[in-house]
Amino acid sequence: MTIRAVLWDIDDTIFDYTGADRAGMRKHLEQEGLPDGYDSVEQALVAWRAITDVHWARFADGETDFRGQRRDRVREFVARALDDTEADDWFARHAAHYEAAWSLFPDALPALDLLADGFRHAVLSNSSIHNQDRKLRVLGVRDRFEAVVCAVELGVSKPEAGAFHAACEALALDPREVAYVGDEPDIDAAGAVSAGLAGIWLDRSGRGGRPELVRISGLDQLPGLLGPARP
Structure with a gap:
């Protein structure tokens, strides 16, 4: 899909x-x-x-x-x-x-820019909406995301499937239509795969291993992995 x-x-x-x-x-x-x-x-x-x-x-x-x-x-x-x-x-x-000391990673905005027209975007975090919504606003990127879904308010957290499914429901999309990107191999990527999403492990530190997971070392690799913009 x-x-x-x-x-x-x-x-x-x-x-x-x-x-x-x-x-x-x-x-x-x-x-x-x-x-x-x-x-x-x-x-x-x-x-x-x-x-x-x-x-x-x-x-x-x-x-x-x-x-x-x-x-x-x-x-x-x-x-x-x-x-x-x-x-x-x-x-x-x-x-x-x-x-x-808050700052975005240098590769975050370029990746969001490249993916802005071809894909919809949302956030799933194991924190609270109060913290994460404010953080995104201070960092100047809140308007990049249609929804910000957080574990504190959900009552369920990653890697539980219910957390991923709640975020997909916020987008009104089937999990198979959604890719999840996160820095933790188990909580993020493996959890997403178990929930039926396309899980992508952002391995910034180069830990390696986990050949069963789709792995990138920087967000500059994400547009190429996802492919061209979808109609």
């Missing part, structure tokens, strides 16, 4: 989440000071990302809510028993530096 739409992940796919998170946390630690237990800023940055991955997975599995995973990340990172307000305030100070 003809591919008529591209469904996009946001973080570390079109938006440089990892770069912004590291830059923002580095600036935050300059002002807050290095928490006890860390010998260097680099060690703290690695720990923050690992802690984020663990608690985000808990959120995706329904073990906590969106705000709860943020608070748990802060408490584990600083290794102190902060109350909810203290944890929220700490995260908000970090978020200000993180947001100041």
Whole structure:
């Protein structure tokens, strides 16, 4: 069946989440000071990302809510028993530096431009609509997408088929008419394939492997992979 739409992940796919998170946390630690237990800023940055991955997975599995995973990340990172307000305030100070570092990957806009006329576009994210809609507006690309579908509001997250199907329903398209592009081989590409979409793994870091998946190393390869514009 003809591919008529591209469904996009946001973080570390079109938006440089990892770069912004590291830059923002580095600036935050300059002002807050290095928490006890860390010998260097680099060690703290690695720990923050690992802690984020663990608690985000808990959120995706329904073990906590969106705000709860943020608070748990802060408490584990600083290794102190902060109350909810203290944890929220700490995260908000970090978020200000993180947001100041927001940027699209250099290949994102050119790919969106090349695909603008031939394909419809939407977003499926495991975050919240409040965060992701605002992020896309700040980055100047919200109007590129017909719909922004997020797990927090859906109550189901990638790689569950229901998340992908909800996004296809927002486009009124059969899953076989939709290609999903994301940076995670299992959550994004394999999840999309299992749900009946064309899953495409954006492997920016060159991890390789996973020969069963369609893989690209940059968004500049996406137009050639999808082929000419569809009528």
